[in-house]
Amino acid sequence: MSRAQAKRTYSTADLAAQTSGVECRKDAGVIDEIPGAYKDITEVMAQQQDLVEVVAHLKQVVCVKG
Known part of the structure; x- marks a missing residue:
């Protein structure tokens, strides 16, 4: 999805919900992120299962942007 499409599609409430548990900005200035x-990374990795071996799953806890 393009940045402009993300800004049209999502709200700051969506951003707060999707980044719950992650320490980051949750304002309109970063809604495109x-x-x-x-x-979905799970779908992307599933499509490459014959090319890669998943050895770990990481959980984001912090994001620093602008």
């Missing part, structure tokens, strides 16, 4: 604007 909302997790929902990106492909």
Whole structure:
């Protein structure tokens, strides 16, 4: 999804919900970075299962932007 599309699609409430448990900005200035604007990593990795071996799953706890 493009940055402009993310800004039209999501609200700051969506951003707060999707980044619950992550220490980060949750204002309109970073709404284009909302997790929902990106492909699901589980699906991406599943499509590459013959190319890669998953050895760990990481959980984001902090994000610093602008």
